[in-house]
Amino acid sequence: MGRWEPNARERLVAAAVDLFAEQGYDSTTVSGIAERAGLTKTTFFRHFRDKREVLFAGQELHSRILADAIAAAPPSATPLQAVGEALDALAGSFTDGQQVFAGRLLAVIAANEELRERAAYKSAVLVGAMTEALLKRGAPDAVASLAAELGVRAFHSGFGRWAELDGSLPDLVREAFDEWRAASAALG
Structure with a gap:
């Protein structure tokens, strides 16, 4: 999926939930979430303050x-x-x-x-x-x-x-x- 495609927020949430379930919350990084979503770390921070907030958006x-x-x-x-x-x-x-x-x-x-x-x-x-x-x-x-x-x-x-x-x-x-x-x- 390209970085320009829509639904970045939803893709980040899906990626975060998947990674948290697979490897645990503490082992998951913002960079890992962004990478899984096919986006950049900068894009992550446009939508969320930190990895915790992705779950409570x-x-x-x-x-x-x-x-x-x-x-x-x-x-x-x-x-x-x-x-x-x-x-x-x-x-x-x-x-x-x-x-x-x-x-x-x-x-x-x-x-x-x-x-x-x-x-x-x-x-x-x-x-x-x-x-x-x-x-x-x-x-x-x-x-x-x-x-x-x-x-x-x-x-x-x-x-x-x-x-x-x-x-x-x-x-x-x-x-x-x-x-x-x-x-x-x-x-x-």
Whole structure:
């Protein structure tokens, strides 16, 4: 593949996930990722700050999708209904091609403490984006925060299932969200 061909960002992500799975995160270099993608190291740094960020590149987009969907939810929607709308929008933004990488991505993150910490940070950012959007809709702080936490937990549960199973990410996330809602109701 030539350096001028489109989708450099996606090629870098695919190359990074492949290399991290093959040789481990610590043994993979930015130069190796760029070479595998058929690109230069300079091109890598046009898209990502470092090799860790290649795995978390969608954080800003995901935050925006969640916040926008909550803002667009009908005025009568409860905080949990608005979060459900946001989860539907986020899950719908993933492609079938991304499912191929999902399992390897989760395995790479699970095997590296630095990446687990970065994943926790990403989760906190997503919770913050949803909480802020719910607060703008008038939800009380504790309600907004809890609904957002529940939503992110449900998304991660559904994403984990999607990585292991054939199926629709939106359906799996919605199923996980229903389970988390039922679990919270059972708390009494």
